[in-house]
Amino acid sequence: MKTVVIIGAGFTGLPMAHKLLIYTVPKLKDGLKVVLVSPNSHFYWNLAATRGVIPGAISDDELFIPIASAFSQYSANNFEVVLGKADRLEPGANTVHVVCNDGTQRGISYDHLVIASGSSIRNGLPFKTLDTYEATLTALHSLQNKIKNATSIVIAGAGPTGIETAGELAAVYGNKKQITLLDSNDRVLLGSGVLHSVSETVEKDLQKLGVKVIHNAKVQTVNENPEGGQATVQLSNGTVLAADLYIPLFGVQVNTNWLPPALLDESGNVKLDSYMRVEGTVNIWGIGDVGNLEPKQITNTDQQIIHLAETLDADLTGEEVTKVYKPLDKTRIFVSLGKSYGTGQMGTWKVWGWTVNYIKGRKIFVDSAPGYVGGKALRHTSM
DSSP states (O other): EEEEEEESSSHHHHHHHHHHIIIGGGGOOOOOOEEESSSSEEEGGGHHHHHHTTTTTTHHHHEEEEHHTTTTTTTTTTTTEEEEEEEEEEETTEEEEEEETTEEEEEEESSSEOOOOEEGGGGGGGSSSOSSHHHHHHHHHHHHHHHHHHSEEEEEEOOOHHHHHHHHHHHHHHSSSSSEEEOSSSTTTTTTTOOOOHHHHHHHHHHHHOOOOEOOEEEEEEEOTTTTTOEEEEETTTTTTEEEEEEOOOEEESSSSTOOOGGGTSSSOOBOOTTSSBBTTEEEOGGGGGBSOOOOOGHHHHHHHHHHHHHHHHHTTTOOOOOOOOOSSSEEEEEETTTTTTEEEETTTTEHHHHHIIIIIIITTTGGHHHTTTSSSSSSSSS
């Protein structure tokens, strides 16, 4: 029996496991076992985190879905979930070492390894999963409580997450809370490939919602009162802001510190070839945020999952791997600012706000989460 080990049960690792179990397992006479390694017992639908941080906006059960029950339809001979965190990789021995949540250590042998360990938000904010489901849930409840009690909130980072968080907060609280968004550039979403008209619409919508946007300003220092008083935020332009709550939402870090440095580029990304195979290896693959093939966006995940599942299927069934991966070369982004404002872009076309509101703004896709986690469908196509 062959073994495929997948490190990470997020938006790429989890559906990769479903793909192999549904389509590849029946083809192998000698059998296939898929081992899914993750410290999280629940899948976090963090696409909705920008609204989920608002107290009472989205229930915990909608945001967090148990992983074990999502795979209950498969035989234990073909699937195992290991609650733990990858700690070390020995490529020469085809072994990944895992520190399990119960404190024990385990070496897992593989015929193929898929690295899907994702990325994290700096400063431990619950906009992505933390070390465990329990830790993420605790951090989320803590942030919800701070947002509830704050009357002034400063958000640093005018990328999609920062913008949507500011918009969601302003849409709910209006003039009851002062929301300030800090942008290091002269317009929001600069450098993300969006049209100037899209950026302009986002900024106008933020203004309508009452969000104060400060451009060309980077955070220099932050002094937070450990006893719960206001934080003081010193900006590069000399401005000093006082806020009940400071939320830094700029930059992500890839979760690859457990991998041999030789497999990584200067930014810590896994170096992948045109087949999504890790350079210099024959049976290690990378997918999602860890890779270096294209921007780290959720819009890229469907085609990555489909390609790698087909590639592994071919390799495991004895076929030659010949199909190269073609990175997405079009900008696709939907920015939702509450339920009434939003805009987006598909390629070179600006998307009408009402379309974004209908598709994303109403529920932030939480209604599609159970099907995604349960292996019924990918985000934009069938499983």
